[in-house]
Amino acid sequence: MNIDRLLSDPAMAVLRQALKASETTHETIAHNIANVDTPGFKTSEVIFKDKLSSALNQIQSSSNSLEGARTNPSHFAINESPSLGDIKPSVVVRAETSLRADGNNVDIDSEMTKLSQNTILFQALTQLVSAKMGQLRTAISEGRR
C-alpha cells in the first residue's frame, strides 16, 4: 500500500462529498425555514443520495465490462466508471405544489424533521471519518496504543 492510497481511498472521497452534501442540505433547509412566511416562496431540496447510489451501481456494473479508452476529449465515454469524488449534490426547486393561499409551499414540520435527520447524518459521517483516521493511526502505531 502506498502512502497516497492511505489518504485518498474511495471511502474517504465519498465521505468528503457526503459531508459537503450535508452542509448544502443544511443551507437549503435553513433557507426554507427562513422563508416560511414569504409569499410565493418555493422550497429547495438537495439531491445527492440518488446520484451517489446510481454512480455506485454504475461502478459495480462497469467493473466486469470493457471500458473504452478516451484518447480525445470529444470521444464518447464507453462504460466509463464515474469518479466518486466528482459526485456533487444538486439543488432542485419544488415548484409544483402549493400549501397555502399565498403560494408558499414550505412545510415547516417536514423541514424541522429534515433538519434533525441531516444533523444526525452529519454526526454519523464525522464518526465514520474519525473511525477511518483511527484505523490509520492504529496502522501507524503498529497496533500499540
Place this chain on the structure above:
Amino acid sequence: MDFMKSMAISGSALTAGRLRLDVIANNIANANTTRTAQGGPYRRQTVVLAPRGEQVQWMFPGMDPQSGEFKGRGVRVVGIAQDNSPFKRMYNPGHPDADANGYVSLPNVNTVTEMVDLMAATRAYEANVAAIGAARQMAQRALEMGK
C-alpha cells in the same frame, strides 16, 4: 466554512422576525390610537418579506455546476406596508375626535389577528433558532473529526 453561511441565512430570518414582532407590537400598542402625525387614526402595518439571494427559476437547478454552491441567502424585509382596509367606526359623541354624527374612527387593528400573527412569528423565530443550533452542533462535530 459553509456553516457560517447557514448561520447567516438563519440570522437573516431572525432579523426579519424581530422586525415583524416589532411591527405587530406597534399595531397592538396603537389599537386605540385616534390621532397620528398624518392625521386620522392609526393604520395597521404589515411587513413585506422576500427571499434574499438569487431566485431560482421553476424546475431549474439552483446550483451553479461550476462552483457547486447553493445560492439562497435567507430572507429580508423589503418594506413595511400599510393596511388600507376601512377603519372601525364607533358611536361615542363625547370623544374629542368624534365627527359631526358622533362617530369616532378607530384603527383597523384587530387585536385577535395581531395575537395570532404574534404567535406565528414567535414559532417561526424558534424554528430559526433551532436551525442555528443544528448548524452549531454540526460545526462542532466537524471540528472534532479525527480526534
